[in-house]
Amino acid sequence: MSFDDDAYGALTDHDDDSRWAYGTGFADPMAGVPTAVPDDVDRADLAAYCLMLGDDVLVMSHRLQQWVTRAPELEDELALANIGLDLLGQARLLLTRAGEAEGAGRDEDALAYLRDPAGFRNVRLAERADADFAYLLARLLVFSCWRLPLLDRLVASRDPVLAAIGAKGVKEVTYHREYAAQWVVRLGDGTDLSHRRMQAAIDAVLPTAGELFRPHEVESRLAAAGVAVDPAALRPEFDEAITQVLDAATLSAPAGGEVSGGEMAGRAGRGRDGIHGPELTEILAEMQELARALPGGVW
């Protein structure tokens, strides 16, 4: 990119990567970050793992931004938009890393906009449509209580980029978890109506959390290699945080024992294997429409 004294000339003098919708010079979020992959790390596995973690936050971010103009208070619009923006930023880094590790020339845009639902590796929790505000809070609570210890352990990854993404993400998701937890307490320990609806949301969401802790074979291999986090190891910390919130909110864990125990009954297949519900198809139809209608479009 170049710049000269002619302000208008400078505005139109942009390289092919510039997309006006994002400001001049829409740049690789990792421009200049060393991209070497440690020698003994399997590149295909690393790409698959970054895709899993990146799709989680890309899809969750899209769901969050759908709440803008629908949240109960202006402050919550700001909060949900900010949380979504943090997650989108994390998604950009992770998808860019996935593209680099894959080495097939796909960048963050190609990965976000040009894959079909079966190519997505996000956990199903991220894609679920929210029946109401309580359902969103239950989902954000479960997501953040799982994601925070994951990012915290990722700091020790032998992949320096994943370690940096983890260190940054911990600070951000700490605020997300607090936001969700404080709202769950407020509603659970609120009126009869808010308590009932918050409990219904917890009853609907918590039994679906089982998928978060069952390692995919890629996660297991990379965890053994010191690159990834074994999701099974996150469970005690998750259970402790959820229990703390439910107790303070006067809510109860759904019947069946441990808080994250249940498997989603009757719904076979996991997001990590590319099995998704119609919700993801709807999200991608909306998210990808413009990019697919105008491939490589620049404006």
Next chain:
Amino acid sequence: MVTAAEVVATVTDPELPMVTLADLGIVREVRETADGVVVAITPTYSGCPAMETIRDDIVAALWQAGFGRADVRTQLSPAWTTDWISETGRAKLAAAGIAPPGAAPRRSAGPVPLVLAPRTESVACPQCGNARTEQISAFSATACRELRRCPSCREPFEHMKEI
């Protein structure tokens, strides 16, 4: 003769125009090479939408100061912390009505503690100086700020969150 580092240090933040990039503590390196200037900056938040504008502003400032080509790189690690905001930066934020951040929370070993009560650390009102203010929302117009209000002068204000 101005150095490239001095030029970069004076570029202001697009969302907090009262502070410079140096005040914010996001400039990691400014190196003059035969091929131009190499600048390394650290994002404040992963999704900070100002990063692209900051890059453009650095390139523009260096060009106008006669340095020619500039290569602005991102440095992810170590992650930015509000502790890197300079004393001057804090004073400028306060003068603009944004309560500056206190010390960033120190992590002890073990899980990140989950705080269920709104954070009550004392943030003084930038308008009247009252030491006890209350949080309206942990998020505001940008990811780095929160909304608070002062029960004494009744004014709402923004506070830069500690991270």
